[in-house]
Amino acid sequence: EPKIEAGLRKSRRGIFRDIAALFERSEIDEELYEDLEALLIQADLGVETTVALLDNLRQRVRREGIKDPAEAREALRDEMVALLEEATRNRKVKIYQRGVPFVTLVVGVNGTGKTTTIAKLARYHQDQGRSVMLVAGDTFRAAAIDQLKVWGERLGVPVISHTPGADPGAVVFDGMQAAFNRGVDILLIDTAGRLHTKYNLMEELKKVRRVIQRHVPEAPQEVLLVIDATTGQNGLVQARMFTEAAGVTDIAIAKLDGTAKGGIAFAIARELGTPISYVGTGEKVTDLAEFDPETYVDALFF
Numbered sequence: 001e002p003k004i005e006a007g008l009r010k011s012r013r014g015i016f017r018d019i020a021a022l023f024e025r026s027e028i029d030e031e032l033y034e035d036l037e038a039l040l041i042q043a044d045l046g047v048e049t050t051v052a053l054l055d056n057l058r059q060r061v062r063r064e065g066i067k068d069p070a071e072a073r074e075a076l077r078d079e080m081v082a083l084l085e086e087a088t089r090n091r092k093v094k095i096y097q098r099g100v101p102f103v104t105l106v107v108g109v110n111g112t113g114k115t116t117t118i119a120k121l122a123r124y125h126q127d128q129g130r131s132v133m134l135v136a137g138d139t140f141r142a143a144a145i146d147q148l149k150v151w152g153e154r155l156g157v158p159v160i161s162h163t164p165g166a167d168p169g170a171v172v173f174d175g176m177q178a179a180f181n182r183g184v185d186i187l188l189i190d191t192a193g194r195l196h197t198k199y200n201l202m203e204e205l206k207k208v209r210r211v212i213q214r215h216v217p218e219a220p221q222e223v224l225l226v227i228d229a230t231t232g233q234n235g236l237v238q239a240r241m242f243t244e245a246a247g248v249t250d251i252a253i254a255k256l257d258g259t260a261k262g263g264i265a266f267a268i269a270r271e272l273g274t275p276i277s278y279v280g281t282g283e284k285v286t287d288l289a290e291f292d293p294e295t296y297v298d299a300l301f302f
């Protein structure tokens with residue numbers, strides 16, 4: 001079973017099966033729209049996105065004179081794909097040059113799957129023949145540094161780290177220097193993700209960014225926000241916060257396999273317009289897939 005399909009198994013067998021079943025009714029009536037609205041909200045699309053999607057569907061059904069519910073289901077599918085594609089179009093083309101580090105700053109709240117996603121990305125780039133280096137930029141948690149080192153060993157990838165409590169800017173500085181000196185293709189930088197009132201995570205991320213840009217003004221080429229699919233609309237709140245403060249360019253949705261509510265992707269795409277680039281579909285290092293709107297929607301419904 002392909003990865004996106006596997007990641008969405010729970011969603012496909014849960015709420016989205018109920019959604020598909022709505023269209024087995026004999027006619028398209030107000031009750032169908034109401035039931036659809038309730039299920040889409042339940043599937044984590046959020047109220048705004050659900051309302052927008054249903055508006056588009058209603059217009060289309062009217063405009064095209066659709067009478068058959070099965071046809072309305074196809075129209076819904078197309079509208080859902082279009083919604084995801086709109087955000088995907090905002091994705092900048094990635095230019096990977098041999099020997100010139102492409103810098104990815106990975107941000108997100110602790111526990112969302114940031115470290116695992118970094119390991120998966122390292123593996124993804126290795127599979128494409130690119131050399132990778134990791135930077136343990138979350139210097140606050142000793143466990144985060146250790147975990148990254150373990151992944152580095154497993155993957156055969158160097159990890160630049162300092163001792164716990166060190167200045168994140170300093171380790172990132174060293175990481176940039178090492179990556180350029182050794183001519184690695186991909187530099188993946190882990191960052192802190194603790195949300196406490198007194199501690200300003202966003203300021204720290206801005207500082208890290210400045211350190212990177214002191215080396216290379218156009219870096220980081222990618223600021224990847226990791227969102228946990230199982231946290232529902234909370235993920236959207238986090239996404240909004242990080243997008244504003246950290247200049248997020250791409251989103252990775254982790255733990256897609258752990259939820260029956262694969263609808264969060266639509267809420268992110270519509271409300272932030274930030275492209276979703278990757279999805280995490282399991283705990284293994286190979287459980288990462290490039291995001292694709294059509295594959296995603298079809299995996300939800302079929």
Ligand code: GDP
Nearest residue numbers: 110111112113114115116254255280281282283
């Ligand atoms: P971090 O604190 O954000 O760095 O989070 P970790 O990378 O340590 O991940 C937290 C937990 O989520 C770990 O137990 C991971 O194995 C698990 N995890 C991460 N990504 C996925 C995923 O795509 N699917 C599943 N099922 N678990 C995941």
